[in-house]
Amino acid sequence: MDGAADLQSNRAAIRQRVLRKNAWRLLPLLTLAFIFNMIDRTTVGFAALTMNRSIGLTPAQFGWGAGVLFAGYCLFEIPSNLALYRFGARRWLARIMITWGIAATATALVQGPTSFYLLRLLLGIAEAGFFPGVTFYLACWFPAQYRVRVLAFFTLGVPLASIVGGPFSAALLGLNGLAGLQGWQWMFIVQGLPAVLVGFAVLAWLRDTPEDAHWLTQEERGELIAMLREEPKAQPKKALFSALKDGRVLLLAAIQFGFVLGSYGVGIWLPIILKSHGFTLFSVGMLSTIPYIAAVFGMLIWARAVDRSGRNVFHLASACLLGAIGMVISAVAHGIAMEMVGLSLAVLAVSSARGIFWTIPTQFLTGIAAAGGLAFINSIGTLGGFAGPYLVGVLKQATGTFSAGIWAMAAVLVASAVLTSTIPLLLKKAR
Numbered sequence: 001m002d003g004a005a006d007l008q009s010n011r012a013a014i015r016q017r018v019l020r021k022n023a024w025r026l027l028p029l030l031t032l033a034f035i036f037n038m039i040d041r042t043t044v045g046f047a048a049l050t051m052n053r054s055i056g057l058t059p060a061q062f063g064w065g066a067g068v069l070f071a072g073y074c075l076f077e078i079p080s081n082l083a084l085y086r087f088g089a090r091r092w093l094a095r096i097m098i099t100w101g102i103a104a105t106a107t108a109l110v111q112g113p114t115s116f117y118l119l120r121l122l123l124g125i126a127e128a129g130f131f132p133g134v135t136f137y138l139a140c141w142f143p144a145q146y147r148v149r150v151l152a153f154f155t156l157g158v159p160l161a162s163i164v165g166g167p168f169s170a171a172l173l174g175l176n177g178l179a180g181l182q183g184w185q186w187m188f189i190v191q192g193l194p195a196v197l198v199g200f201a202v203l204a205w206l207r208d209t210p211e212d213a214h215w216l217t218q219e220e221r222g223e224l225i226a227m228l229r230e231e232p233k234a235q236p237k238k239a240l241f242s243a244l245k246d247g248r249v250l251l252l253a254a255i256q257f258g259f260v261l262g263s264y265g266v267g268i269w270l271p272i273i274l275k276s277h278g279f280t281l282f283s284v285g286m287l288s289t290i291p292y293i294a295a296v297f298g299m300l301i302w303a304r305a306v307d308r309s310g311r312n313v314f315h316l317a318s319a320c321l322l323g324a325i326g327m328v329i330s331a332v333a334h335g336i337a338m339e340m341v342g343l344s345l346a347v348l349a350v351s352s353a354r355g356i357f358w359t360i361p362t363q364f365l366t367g368i369a370a371a372g373g374l375a376f377i378n379s380i381g382t383l384g385g386f387a388g389p390y391l392v393g394v395l396k397q398a399t400g401t402f403s404a405g406i407w408a409m410a411a412v413l414v415a416s417a418v419l420t421s422t423i424p425l426l427l428k429k430a431r
Helices: 002-042 044-055 059-087 089-109 113-127 130-139 144-154 157-173 183-205 218-230 240-244 247-275 281-287 290-309 312-332 336-357 367-381 383-399 403-420 423-430
Strands: none
Touching (some): 002 113, 002 157, 002 247, 044 113, 044 183, 044 247, 059 130, 059 247, 089 113, 089 130, 089 183, 130 367, 144 336, 157 290, 157 336, 247 281, 247 312, 247 383, 312 403
């Protein structure tokens, strides 16, 4: 009996060591990649502080251009993830980063609405498949019970990008006139090029499968493979087209649409909302970090609670509801302090929702169905990244205030919470 207990204890120690090694090997670089990904997506809101007047963009035109990135992203999401499955995550994620870095840098060349739309569209096409590709990749290295924490660490890239990107973007806008370029042009160049370098680092550092993990011993690789094979699946889907027709996949896509709409609706317009209160560029850069600092701590604490309870559906619905409450507080606030409290609550909630959400589809999607199914969920859900900025821009232009757009985002988040509550029923029917 003691021998069996010792063996079990030894295996548990090996498994913990494996997970720790994998986390240190994979997560820092992938999180850094996600930080640059989010910077290249969202700091266009800072560029707008001077770029819109420079190239003649109205609020609606800016909202359309900021969001059209997601049209390109959605169109190429599934093909990109199928290519990742075919060629391997290491090569394909590196390709994504290198090409999006080039496209982001080229945004410095825009001359008006048409070229702005075109470069944002190309940026979306270039980075299509990155987030679901990493989600698929991490599912190949970490068992399901650890994925909330792993994905929470990875999705820290969202708030960290804003914490770093806000003050940095404001500082780069101050380079106006250097070498004959405007500050917003320097912003795109300086923030776009590092993604290319990180792409080459991904190519050199990652490995495609646990069998190739040279940082693990043979015994450790065996335990990792055993852990991944042992985890239960809720009637797994392995065929691509059956996964795309699965009601669970369609429901999850609709849920993600809601919280992504809220995430980008706030994130892209936040610098302009703050500037409307009369703050300087420096103050806008610093104040814009507050909601995302709150999100960093909130995401980690929330992920730990989800891992301990295992109630990811309950916590996802709670996050969507909390996001809606934050939006309402912001919309009815009469001062910048309460407005920031509301926006911080909303950003914390929708950022936490992202990490919780992506643990659900990997419970029933495997193989090529995981590559294509995760991409399909993300492509439909990410349309919220187009709808959010455009919705806020159109309603701002129509009403003269940001309140109408914030109320609309709150309503969509409530709808996502309601849809989330139906997930257990669908999962039970599919068993």
